[in-house]
Amino acid sequence: MKKFFKNIKYFAMAAAMGVGFTSCDNEDYLVITATEPGEALVFTNTIENEYLISSKTSSNVAERFVWSPADFDVPTPVNYTLEGSVNADFSTIDYTSGTIDATNQAVMVRDLLGMAEAMGLDSDPSTNGEDGQPNNTGEVYFRVQAFVGDAGAANSVNQTSDISAMTISMIEDAGAGSGITIASWGLVGSAVNNWGAYPDIPMYDDGSGVLVAYAYLNSGAMKFRENNDWGNNLGDDGADGTVEANGADIVVDAAGRYKVTLDTNNNTWSLEAYSWGIVGSAYNDWGNLGPDAPFYYDYTTNTFKAGVKLLDGAMKVRFNNDWGLNYGDSGADGTIEEGGDDIVVTAGFYLVTLDIENGTIAIEETSTYGVVGSGYNDWGNAGPDATLTEIQPGIFYADNITLVDGAIKFRVNEDWGLNYGDNEPDGVLEQDGTDITVTAGTNRIMLDFSDSGNPTYNLYPFE
Numbered sequence: 001m002k003k004f005f006k007n008i009k010y011f012a013m014a015a016a017m018g019v020g021f022t023s024c025d026n027e028d029y030l031v032i033t034a035t036e037p038g039e040a041l042v043f044t045n046t047i048e049n050e051y052l053i054s055s056k057t058s059s060n061v062a063e064r065f066v067w068s069p070a071d072f073d074v075p076t077p078v079n080y081t082l083e084g085s086v087n088a089d090f091s092t093i094d095y096t097s098g099t100i101d102a103t104n105q106a107v108m109v110r111d112l113l114g115m116a117e118a119m120g121l122d123s124d125p126s127t128n129g130e131d132g133q134p135n136n137t138g139e140v141y142f143r144v145q146a147f148v149g150d151a152g153a154a155n156s157v158n159q160t161s162d163i164s165a166m167t168i169s170m171i172e173d174a175g176a177g178s179g180i181t182i183a184s185w186g187l188v189g190s191a192v193n194n195w196g197a198y199p200d201i202p203m204y205d206d207g208s209g210v211l212v213a214y215a216y217l218n219s220g221a222m223k224f225r226e227n228n229d230w231g232n233n234l235g236d237d238g239a240d241g242t243v244e245a246n247g248a249d250i251v252v253d254a255a256g257r258y259k260v261t262l263d264t265n266n267n268t269w270s271l272e273a274y275s276w277g278i279v280g281s282a283y284n285d286w287g288n289l290g291p292d293a294p295f296y297y298d299y300t301t302n303t304f305k306a307g308v309k310l311l312d313g314a315m316k317v318r319f320n321n322d323w324g325l326n327y328g329d330s331g332a333d334g335t336i337e338e339g340g341d342d343i344v345v346t347a348g349f350y351l352v353t354l355d356i357e358n359g360t361i362a363i364e365e366t367s368t369y370g371v372v373g374s375g376y377n378d379w380g381n382a383g384p385d386a387t388l389t390e391i392q393p394g395i396f397y398a399d400n401i402t403l404v405d406g407a408i409k410f411r412v413n414e415d416w417g418l419n420y421g422d423n424e425p426d427g428v429l430e431q432d433g434t435d436i437t438v439t440a441g442t443n444r445i446m447l448d449f450s451d452s453g454n455p456t457y458n459l460y461p462f463e
């Protein structure tokens with residue numbers, strides 16, 4: 001399974017602690033062999049087949065190595081060093097954690113990027129290695145040393161792990177991508193953003209002149225305007241599906257997810273209920289425990305994506321929370337068929353990508369951000385975090401998130417190992433930062449890690 005870091009994939013692994021032995025036949029685990037009397041050290045985190053890395057996510061966790069405590073058969077403090085090298089013989093040390101007393105250590109995407117640079121890898125699709133193959137993939141190596149006393153001292157007692165290889169691949173520049181761009185037009189209104197108190201919801205342009213937005217709207221009113229400015233705006237004077245400059249407000253009768261279309265070729269518009277969602281025993285007991293997990297549109301790939309926490313069980317995708325149109329995967333081959341077989345999944349955090357145009361679905365284990373706090377779920381005691389979806393590389397998004405008066409933070413996979421707050425507050429995120437004060441209301445929420453050195457967040461109340 002690939003682990004992606006082109007978005008925040010800002011993946012942080014849970015720092016689960018455990019003691020025990022793992023067979024050397026299980027290649028998902030790293031096995032450390034003790035060189036001194038006592039029990040061997042054993043890594044308990046799972047190493048993925050491939051790690052896709054990008055400079056856009058350099059500040060995010062790539063892998064959290066976790067190991068059981070070393071046992072030297074003496075009651076004395078034990079220290080550790082996690083080391084990485086681009087050479088299997090560790091003739092160079094290209095990464096080191098330094099001396100730590102914890103039995104886990106996060107390796108950041110920037111650490112892997114540094115090792116990739118040391119190997120001469122790059123993200124340019126036009127360059128190749130000496131073998132003529134793309135020059136963006138290689139192997140790096142990690143080991144752990146446990147010691148009593150000072151590391152490297154003549155009188156120190158050490159244990160050193162076996163060497164474990166990790167495959168890393170730099171994501172190559174995608175070029176034109178889907179060919180779809182953000183249009184100059186957007187949605188504004190009481191149903192959208194309190195008439196411009198916050199940025200308009202964007203529309204997307206495929207070059208045909210027919211612009212589309214996929215949006216959660218409140219009941220209220222809306223209009224179209226260009227460049228977040230009232231200088232050029234469109235409404236509908238006759239409520240007849242045609243638009244006029246400075247026309248009347250367009251009424252949105254009920255809150256929900258909609259596809260909004262503006263045809264600039266003939267000055268018409270449409271509004272239709274439109275949502276794709278995940279349903280199943282793996283999520284909401286086939287709809288009995290609440291609405292389906294929503295998909296969000298990614299214009300860069302022309303797909304719909306859902307960041308979601310799934311349980312052991314099965315799932316399908318359906319339209320508008322209704323069984324009238326649903327998709328499964330009858331061949332378990334990543335293609336979807338109308339009314340197809342249930343898709344079996346195991347518990348975990350996933351990014352699900354639905355490609356309606358090409359009829360495919362991808363379900364990839366990932367790490368994703370969620371909202372936690374007294375302002376949402378009593379700091380995790382009153383239900384799961386509100387999961388955000390990475391809709392473009394580095395951009396995490398959710399809408400229709402109902403907050404109450406209180407405070408929130410953002411954390412990865414419902415674990416406090418990696419969490420963000422705002423110390424100032426100034427909209428800039430800091431690891432382990434101060435709680436963010438919120439007021440009651442329905443919000444659109446966005447995290448922006450596209451500038452890895454300056455991650456930001458925005459809360460956009462509907463009213």
